[in-house]
Amino acid sequence: MSIATDRATDQSPATDTGLREGAFGNAIALSCRECGHEVPLGPHYACTECFGPLEIAYAFPDVTREQIEAGPRNIWRYKALLPVPDDIEQSPNMEPGFTRLLKAHNLGRELGIDNLWVKDDSTNPTNSFKDRVVACALSAAREFHSKVFACPSTGNLANAVAAAGARAGIKTVVFIPSNLEQPKQVNSAVFTDSLVAVNGNYDDVNRLASEIAGEEDGWAFVNVNVRPYYAEGSKTLGYEIAEQLGWRLPDQIVIPVASGSQLTKVHKAFQELIKLGLVEDKPYKVFGAQATGCSPVSVAYKAGVDAIRPVKPDTIAKSLAIGNPADGIYVLDICRETGGAVEDISDDEVREAIVLLARTEGIFTETAGGTTVGVLKKLVETGQLDTSLETVVINTGHGLKTLDSVSGTVGPAATIEPSYAAFTSSGIV
Numbered sequence: 138m139s140i141a142t143d144r145a146t147d148q149s150p151a152t153d154t155g156l157r158e159g160a161f162g163n164a165i166a167l168s169c170r171e172c173g174h175e176v177p178l179g180p181h182y183a184c185t186e187c188f189g190p191l192e193i194a195y196a197f198p199d200v201t202r203e204q205i206e207a208g209p210r211n212i213w214r215y216k217a218l219l220p221v222p223d224d225i226e227q228s229p230n231m232e233p234g235f236t237r238l239l240k241a242h243n244l245g246r247e248l249g250i251d252n253l254w255v256k257d258d259s260t261n262p263t264n265s266f267k268d269r270v271v272a273c274a275l276s277a278a279r280e281f282h283s284k285v286f287a288c289p290s291t292g293n294l295a296n297a298v299a300a301a302g303a304r305a306g307i308k309t310v311v312f313i314p315s316n317l318e319q320p321k322q323v324n325s326a327v328f329t330d331s332l333v334a335v336n337g338n339y340d341d342v343n344r345l346a347s348e349i350a351g352e353e354d355g356w357a358f359v360n361v362n363v364r365p366y367y368a369e370g371s372k373t374l375g376y377e378i379a380e381q382l383g384w385r386l387p388d389q390i391v392i393p394v395a396s397g398s399q400l401t402k403v404h405k406a407f408q409e410l411i412k413l414g415l416v417e418d419k420p421y422k423v424f425g426a427q428a429t430g431c432s433p434v435s436v437a438y439k440a441g442v443d444a445i446r447p448v449k450p451d452t453i454a455k456s457l458a459i460g461n462p463a464d465g466i467y468v469l470d471i472c473r474e475t476g477g478a479v480e481d482i483s484d485d486e487v488r489e490a491i492v493l494l495a496r497t498e499g500i501f502t503e504t505a506g507g508t509t510v511g512v513l514k515k516l517v518e519t520g521q522l523d524t525s526l527e528t529v530v531i532n533t534g535h536g537l538k539t540l541d542s543v544s545g546t547v548g549p550a551a552t553i554e555p556s557y558a559a560f561t562s563s564g565i566v
């Protein structure tokens with residue numbers, strides 16, 4: 138597995154392709170994660186030699202903590218480490234990032250973890266971490282002069298693409314599985330007149346998107362043909378966690394896994410910070426979280442195998458319901474190499490964890506966050522997580538998007554007549 142490396146070259150391949158000088162900042166090429174083959178920066182995502190996934194390679198200049206700290210309180214404070222132009226702040230987008238890192242005293246006490254933090258990405262502009270990746274994809278789409286900004290989505294991505302496209306003035310077309318939660322459908326449709334509900338699961342929607350991307354010119358599918366640029370946005374979660382801890386890496390981190398992109402990029406971010414000398418080099422463990430109803434990576438982890446067998450998702454954690462995860466094998470590598478693990482929990486445990494986080498920390502998470510917090514709990518109970526080490530858990534989305542998942546679990550403790558007598562006999566106090 139390769140990560141972005143510093144490279145001694147002044148020649149940006151970008152200049153041969155008609156792209157604006159500096160269009161991708163310090164990025165210098167697309168590099169195959171499998172065979173290392175390099176191609177010039179462009180709207181490509183698969184290696185022409187081996188069909189492996191392409192990722193961004195950089196020639197980073199010296200970057201200091203002071204430079205970053207002087208930047209805006211959003212992801213563009215890390216623009217030197219992203220494939221975006223230096224003038225990115227001039228272009229309208231959702232300006233996500235720099236979300237709060239909260240010390241979780243109560244949840245930590247409940248789970249027996251001494252030093253626990255919640256990175257709360259539900260406060261991004263469209264209430265999930267997807268605003269980060271979409272901001273980077275939008276920048277790429279602009280530089281490629283794309284006409285249409287599009288995505289196949291498990292829900293949150295559709296919300297983020299539709300909103301960012303509206304603000305940027307680019308036509309958006311977003312594709313979702315037709316059985317998606319109603320709030321996520323409305324949260325997209327309010328921003329775009331081109332929400333397409335497909336009768337199929339996410340993997341069907343994704344296949345359709347790849348077909349359209351191959352047929353239509355000028356479409357930027359954020360997680361298909363501009364995926365290398367999109368994926369880099371997840372690194373900002375890792376940068377922020379390190380900066381907010383006082384330029385330090387945590388000892389353990391628990392991250393939800395859908396395609397696996399976020400987990401691999403948080404790890405990449407930590408490695409880049411070490412390489413750039415912005416944090417001290419130290420070991421850390423990465424843990425992946427899945428719902429049992431869609432747990433192909435967890436199944437492979439537990440079986441001790443390298444290959445991931447695709448599944449048909451059946452879980453309330455719809456934003457994690459990717460049965461054939463593109464980055465699943467890299468998640469396995471990272472979790473094994475760092476001494477972490479991949480774990481999964483039932484839908485009932487997801488619901489319980491949503492309520493647990495809400496009642497201990499005042500944070501309402503969606504099913505993906507319920508999955509992550511529930512897996513954290515299970516990792517403690519099964520002895521896979523060291524409760525004496527500093528631990529971060531990522532909340533990736535807001536509970537208002539998946540209200541139905543807990544509306545049968547929580548509700549009024551009593552329904553009474555408007556009298557003091559009725560109240561005192563209700564058993565509430």
Ligand SMILES: *Cc1c(COP(=O)(O)O)cnc(C)c1O
Pocket residue numbers: 265266267293294393394395396397398399400456457503505506533534
């Ligand atoms: C998309 C998503 C994830 C995981 O994304 P991957 O990078 O595909 O693994 C996690 N949580 C939420 C809420 C999401 O929408």
Ligand SMILES: [Zn+2]
Pocket residue numbers: 169170171172173174184185186187188189
């Ligand atoms: Zn290759």
